Amino acid sequence: MSAILETVGVNKTFGAVTAARDINVSVAKHEIVGIIGANGAGKTTFVNMVTGWLPPSTGRIRFDGRDITGLAPRKITRLGICRSFQVAQVFMTATVFDNLMIALGIADAHGLGVLLPLRVRAREERADAILRRYQMQDYRDQPASTLPQGIRKLLDIAMAMVAQPKVLLLDEPTSGISVEEKFPLMDIVMGALKEEGVTVLFVEHDMEIVSRYVSRVLAFYQGEIICDAPPAEALADPKVKEFVIGDDLHNQTLLQAGALQDGAQEVSDARG
Amino acid sequence: MALTSDRTTLGLTVGFVAVALLGVFVLPDWLLNQILVAFSRALAVVGLLVLWRTGLVSFGHALYFGLGAYTVALLGRNYGIGEVLVTLPAATLASALVGFLLGFIVRRYREIFFAMLNLAFSMVLFGILVKTEALGSTDGFNVEQPTLLGIGTDDAAVKLTALFLGVCAIGWLTAVLVHRYLGSILGSLTTAVRDNEIRVEYLGYSAAEAIHGKYVMSAALTGLGGGFMAISLGQVDPESMVNWTVSGELVFVTILSGPGSVAAPFIGSLIFELLRTYAFELVPYAWQLIVGGTLLLIIFFLPGGVWSVLSRLAGRRGVEP
Numbered sequence: 001m002s003a004i005l006e007t008v009g010v011n012k013t014f015g016a017v018t019a020a021r022d023i024n025v026s027v028a029k030h031e032i033v034g035i036i037g038a039n040g041a042g043k044t045t046f047v048n049m050v051t052g053w054l055p056p057s058t059g060r061i062r063f064d065g066r067d068i069t070g071l072a073p074r075k076i077t078r079l080g081i082c083r084s085f086q087v088a089q090v091f092m093t094a095t096v097f098d099n100l101m102i103a104l105g106i107a108d109a110h111g112l113g114v115l116l117p118l119r120v121r122a123r124e125e126r127a128d129a130i131l132r133r134y135q136m137q138d139y140r141d142q143p144a145s146t147l148p149q150g151i152r153k154l155l156d157i158a159m160a161m162v163a164q165p166k167v168l169l170l171d172e173p174t175s176g177i178s179v180e181e182k183f184p185l186m187d188i189v190m191g192a193l194k195e196e197g198v199t200v201l202f203v204e205h206d207m208e209i210v211s212r213y214v215s216r217v218l219a220f221y222q223g224e225i226i227c228d229a230p231p232a233e234a235l236a237d238p239k240v241k242e243f244v245i246g247d248d249l250h251n252q253t254l255l256q257a258g259a260l261q262d263g264a265q266e267v268s269d270a271r272g
Numbered sequence: 273m274a275l276t277s278d279r280t281t282l283g284l285t286v287g288f289v290a291v292a293l294l295g296v297f298v299l300p301d302w303l304l305n306q307i308l309v310a311f312s313r314a315l316a317v318v319g320l321l322v323l324w325r326t327g328l329v330s331f332g333h334a335l336y337f338g339l340g341a342y343t344v345a346l347l348g349r350n351y352g353i354g355e356v357l358v359t360l361p362a363a364t365l366a367s368a369l370v371g372f373l374l375g376f377i378v379r380r381y382r383e384i385f386f387a388m389l390n391l392a393f394s395m396v397l398f399g400i401l402v403k404t405e406a407l408g409s410t411d412g413f414n415v416e417q418p419t420l421l422g423i424g425t426d427d428a429a430v431k432l433t434a435l436f437l438g439v440c441a442i443g444w445l446t447a448v449l450v451h452r453y454l455g456s457i458l459g460s461l462t463t464a465v466r467d468n469e470i471r472v473e474y475l476g477y478s479a480a481e482a483i484h485g486k487y488v489m490s491a492a493l494t495g496l497g498g499g500f501m502a503i504s505l506g507q508v509d510p511e512s513m514v515n516w517t518v519s520g521e522l523v524f525v526t527i528l529s530g531p532g533s534v535a536a537p538f539i540g541s542l543i544f545e546l547l548r549t550y551a552f553e554l555v556p557y558a559w560q561l562i563v564g565g566t567l568l569l570i571i572f573f574l575p576g577g578v579w580s581v582l583s584r585l586a587g588r589r590g591v592e593p
């Protein structure tokens with residue numbers, strides 16, 4: 001199988017902190033990859049580098065045979081890599097429907113096409129179809145600022161999918177969402193994503209979710225990938241057990257609680 | 273939704289035609305004069321409205337107002353050109369060009385830094401004009417008699433009516449085009465950029481470029497407004513065209529009007545003009561008190577501007593693109 005996404009010797013340092021150390025990953029088309037690791041392990045940094053928010057300090061990133069290292073996020077988006085965020089990035093004052101309309105409009109627009117009307121029947125129908133696919137019809141005309149956390153994250157993902165990317169990176173799609181809501185949400189998301197045949201990499205703290213949805217796990221620790229294996233194998237790996245999951249349930253719970261704090265930090269990182 | 277947009281266009285057409293007819297057949301000259309000045313300023317405010325919807329306020333758009341005004345005035349003084357089909361497009365283009373160049377700098381700033389950077393640029397132009405004898409210094413100079421397709425008039429009443437009709441026509445065209453623009457994909461990147469630049473980037477569009485485009489648009493419209501103001505008043509000087517108080521007036525009228533509709537600046541600007549005139553007659557030395565008090569009332573009780581009152585009266589809800 002040919003690699004759709006490949007990183008070669010990627011490093012990233014922030015002053016004295018090494019957030020990525022010699023990352024060599026090759027992801028094949030249609031793979032569903034889980035990215036795990038404690039807070040500060042470098043998961044978001046990896047997502048940020050692949051999607052162009054941060055340039056790597058050294059190393060190359062290739063997408064579909066093409067070098068995309070250092071390209072701006074919008075260029076990478078246009079090439080076919082999209083992302084969601086640890087803290088949903090949506091248009092807060094716009095309704096759910098309008099969020100999707102704007103996303104569709106931008107995806108459709110090329111050159112002077114940006115001057116064409118946004119609200120045309122065909123596009124409205126597509127927006128409604130997306131609402132149905134992600135089961136958000138009930139929230140259609142609600143401003144994004146008033147949405148429950150889970151729906152806002154769903155919208156964030158739906159917007160990332162509007163451009164029909166080949167690769168989608170999800171940064172903690174279930175963070176900040178209650179345990180009962182996590183599985184229904186992921187069922188909707190993964191169902192929709194599989195329908196579209198997109199290659200998915202998603203950052204996740206909940207090992208139950210990881211083992212349910214992914215075919216491969218990348219475990220990060222202090223900026224390094226310490227394990228790259230199918231989920232059953234990875235979760236049994238002693239290093240993963242020690243550095244990622246912790247050796248008992250208690251640690252795992254703490255880990256998940258920490259994941260929420262991590263969420264607050266992410267905003268300042270991404271915006272800063 | 274196409275229906276709504278057509279209705280707005282229709283509404284704008286009916287509104288401007290009604291004002292034009294009233295002006296020609298009913299209204300007294302002093303009011304025609306007020307409308308002329310008010311609508312000239314409103315053209316600039318439409319530009320500021322586009323910026324405001326993008327989450328940006330400029331305290332320095334007198335720069336473009338003055339550029340437009342001086343472009344018209346200088347074309348007359350140096351080349352004897354009074355043809356409005358030359359002077360007004362030139363005013364618009366000159367401002368757009370400067371806006372395009374400065375846009376590379378200002379698009380990197382937001383909020384108070386954006387506002388103040390613009391103020392700084394406008395003060396530079398003010399300083400240059402005041403210090404340059406060749407540009408009329410503090411006194412300024414007169415504007416060449418305007419002509420349309422070579423036809424001019426010395427009859428003050430005819431001239432006033434002609435200018436009034438001209439500003440109505442350009443106002444209508446501007447409002448319709450900007451309304452169309454706001455309903456386009458690029459137009460949706462006003463509030464979208466204001467709400468979340470990160471998402472805009474990750475949808476595949478440059479927020480900085482979107483802002484740059486809107487900035488040029490606002491500069492062009494402000495230049496057009498300044499050019500029309502110069503023709504209306506028949507003279508230019510730094511104090512009344514480029515001073516920071518002119519920028520303040522533009523922001524004032526923007527807030528008074530509200531971001532709800534492209535028609536709002538025309539109504540808001542007229543209210544401002546009348547308010548100022550009456551306040552001046554009432555308390556010649558403290559008219560700012562009344563104008564300032566009105567602004568406070570708007571900010572506290574009508575954050576959506578006068579347009580929010582009108583749309584509530586008309587039974588419509590929310591902000592319409």
Ligand SMILES: Nc1ncnc2c1ncn2[C@@H]1O[C@H](COP(=O)(O)OP(=O)(O)O)[C@@H](O)[C@H]1O
Binds near residue numbers: 014017039041042269
């Ligand atoms: N923009 C940044 N500037 C400085 N340090 C950063 C930045 N982004 C991340 N870091 C640091 O890099 C390390 C990895 O962070 P991150 O990728 O956010 O971890 P994770 O997503 O796995 O929790 C952390 O030590 C973090 O503090």
Ligand SMILES: [Mg+2]
Binds near residue numbers: 043
């Ligand atoms: Mg993270």
